[in-house]
Amino acid sequence: MAKVKSRSTLKVWGDVIFAIFLREIKSKFNDKVGISWAVISPVSFIFALSFMRNTLSGGIDVHGISTFLFMMIGMTLVQFFLGTMQSTANAIKKSKPLFSFRQVQPISAILAISGLEFLIKLFVVVVLGVISYLFRIDITISDSIEVIFNLTKLWIIAVSLGTIFSVAYCFVPELNKIVDILTRPLFFISGTFMSLQDIPEKYWGYLTWNPILHIIELTRYAAVPQYGNAGVSDFYVNVITLLFLFFALSCYHISWKQAISR
Template sequence: MAKVKQRSLLKVWGDVIFAIFVREIKSKSQDKLGVAWLVVSPVAFIFMLSYMRGRMDGGETHGISTFFFMAIGMVLVQAFLGMVGSVSTSIKKNKPLYAFRQVQPISSVLAISGMELLIKIFVVLVIGVIAFYLGHTMQMADPIELILILLRVWLIATSIGTLFALASCFVPEIDKIRSLAMRPIFFISGIFFSLQDIPREYWHYLTWNPLLHAVELARYAAYPHYGDAGVSYFYLDLCTLTLTFAALVCYQASWKQAISR
């Protein structure tokens, strides 16, 4: 007589997330370049912009190699925008799977945001290897803090993406608003400039953005002499906790109605 193997709820949840993760990877590897293009594309974009900026300012910005000044900002901002964009469509995208009682929208959110995080980790590794062979040595005074900042950005992006994903189930036009709202983020999050370049009386127009704090603090964690003027770990942590809490509350209150529409 065959023995029925019992699985814990956590095990089932983990298997569902992994299955959606694999499904998402397969859906992005339909052409010849496959998953490799998800890493090659952002790496090429970062190198191109960093090279152009380095040619304009002599290769150094506030005591940091312009290449790494740009790379730190672009990795974090690209990670944020990619995660928000992917997570915001995750619930609708996997709606047919919710017919299975083991599959819930949170599984889709975690699988897709986890895949985006993994891609950005590979991007960082590839950039580090290429920079090493090109003779660029990056200083990492506090690598643990750099990892924690990336995780904060991941939580913020996943939370915002979840809020947009839930809202779009009730109001489909919200996707257009999200696309419009995310466009300025690339230019106001400190990729091309440092907060130190802006007169102090104008800082309050920019420091509401937690992504700017993440970028500047990441540069400070790698290069302590860069300084952390105008940015705060407390504000970044507060935004992370607030947005994560808001996303969890909204999800718990509305996920059943969202998937039934």
């Protein structure tokens, strides 16, 4: 007689997340250039603009940090945030047919899709590092642990906001158009092209509400301590990260059943 193998709830949950993860890889990279383009597109965009800004500025440092590294950090983190948030925001809608299976819950799709985005962007960072090495561009990171922490906090904020929007899209599908419009200025108000130190201090209050700006500036400071951390706070980022995470989990817990039934 065949023996029935029982699995714990945690094991089932892990298997579901891994299955959705593989499904997402196949759907995202279902053509010959799919997986390559997911890396080539952001790398070429970041490298081209960073190199252009470095050339136009004559290679002059920005507050102690090289122009290329200054631009590369800003653009990489903003793209990382937007890509993760947008993918997570579409996770429930994209995986809705799977929820007919009792073992599959929306949180599994959110974790699988956002996890894939994290790995893709991490690979983008590695490729940028390799290209910089091949082109003999000097990139030094003083505190790599702090950089990883900042990247993780940015990912948590992006996933939290994406989870809130993912639930909201189930009730108001048109909301995604408003979110797209609201996120477009992030490239300009998050310190991607300009340091907070280049802006008069009296205007800092209009920009420092943005945690992405804090994370970008703190990452530059972690890479090159001479850059400084004026106007930004690691404590503020930690508080905002925890608040967004708590609010996202609360919204999900309250409304995920109603969301997938619509």
